[in-house]
């Protein structure tokens with residue numbers, strides 16, 4: 146098994162090879178399965194705030210098949226003194242920010258800070274037993290360390306690895322959703 150850095154490079158080039166059309170088709174499949182999982186978790190009936198993300202690069206467009214009611218429950222990552230918090234906002238109210246050092250859509254500073262009950266976690270790679278490889282900044286690992294929250298990793302089937310090198314601070318997912326399947330991790 147290589148290092149995290151090697152694996153990141155490998156996964157990034159795999160994703161870069163996805164055509165725009167495949168990216169959209171696979172995203173739609175991810176979104177359909179994620180919708181089923183969120184229904185099973187009674188997100189809308191129970192008004193559970195859900196931490197999501199504004200996709201960058203080839204992260205799945207998880208929202209393509211979502212119900213409109215979900216928009217009232219979405220909270221997006223925001224930078225706060227070196228750590229990440231979540232602020233409630235519908236997708237239409239996001240604005241471009243450079244707060245994390247790269248241009249990403251994020252909530253306005255006036256948006257209400259919330260503690261999500263469920264977090265949709267982006268990643269460069271996942272394993273079927275819930276390991277995750279992120280972009281190497283540690284924002285999610287540091288946030289998830291303190292939060293007792295249901296963690297749903299999402300990515301394309303091509304991002305599923307046999308194994309991923311981990312450090313003690315790496316946090317495991319409770320579910321991994323791809324374009325093919327919903328993996329429930331038993332821990």
Ligand SMILES: Nc1nc2c(c(=O)[nH]1)N(C=O)[C@@H](CNc1ccc(C(=O)N[C@@H](CCC(=O)O)C(=O)O)cc1)CN2
Pocket residue numbers: 198199200201204222229245247249267268279280282283284285
């Ligand atoms: N969509 C999305 N939102 C997110 C994250 C994420 O991974 N994806 N984050 C997850 O932490 C946080 C932001 N942190 C980020 C850190 C690095 C990069 C990034 O694109 N890094 C480049 C390298 C840039 C550089 O180091 O100069 C890269 O990975 O190619 C993006 C987001 C919160 N919001």
Ligand SMILES: Nc1ncnc2c1ncn2[C@@H]1O[C@H](COP(=O)(O)OP(=O)(O)OP(=O)(O)O)[C@@H](O)[C@H]1O
Pocket residue numbers: 149277278279280281282283284285286287290312314315
């Ligand atoms: N719980 C933590 N406490 C302290 N430092 C941490 C913690 N989690 C991660 N870090 C630090 O963050 C950096 C990046 O960690 P790592 O390579 O595991 O990130 P990642 O999981 O790929 O990224 P991300 O979580 O942002 O998507 C490392 O230097 C690590 O020491």
